[in-house]
Amino acid sequence: MILCKQEEARIQLNVEQADWRDDTDDGELEDQELEAHYMYMAQLQENDDNDLTNERELLASLIEKLKCEIDESKNRNKFWKHQRRF
Template identity: 60%
Template sequence: YNCKEFGHIERECQKPKRVKDASYHMEKMLLCKQEEAGIQLNAEQADWRDDTDDDELEDQELEAHYMYMTQLQEQSESVHVTYSIKQDAHNVIIDSLDMSYDREAIEHKDDDNDLVNERELLASLIEKLKCKLDESKNRNKFFETLNKVLFEKLKGEIEYFKNKIKSLESLNNRFKEANNKLSETNNLLYTDFKKSEAKLVRRNSMEHA
């Protein structure tokens, strides 16, 4: 261990003991979890973990803390934990997001997106339906107006033909009357002609006798 202080010799300078507080156990637990996950530790982390592995009581405390933190993690469905670890004189932030929370959040977001899309589609269909209804109303009004115009025109033509028929009937009646009178006149003339013819025949007979 080299503290890099002026006048200190590496062999004689002892590593200072850390207080075994919550941060101490948290860092040790995280290092153990990193090893379990196959993440390689740097030299300082490995030395610190090896130094702390000598204490059996410390291992028991670490195991208790590890079990406690595991229970907390299992009980929480939506947990976002940020651990700060000092590594190579830099602060490295490890963000641990609960996967079930992410999955539920994504599914919920997808459901929200689907709902928004359905609402937009429904609004579009309603708008199109309104346009169709307006077009249908305008078309119906146009046909109603056209029907009224055609009805009035047809009504006028019917009235015209009615008057025409009455006029023709009147002319026909007058023609019949005139024809009847002409027939009577013809009959009278024919009768007179026959009478005159008979007289002429008798006269001729008397002259030859």
């Protein structure tokens, strides 16, 4: 940033500064920033996918447990209905 300001003010850059400026291409920085952004978004998506997978597994487990409890409840009700008849 300072180098850009110096250049805009037409202040002579030393050789090292000029080399650094030439080596640092704005397009390259934008590409790096864009790549970092895409990597970050991919990481978020991967985390979301993992969370969804875990949530699906948890819900499937809960559904299975509820089905078992419903079956047990139906069996108890049948047993008690049968017991009342006698």
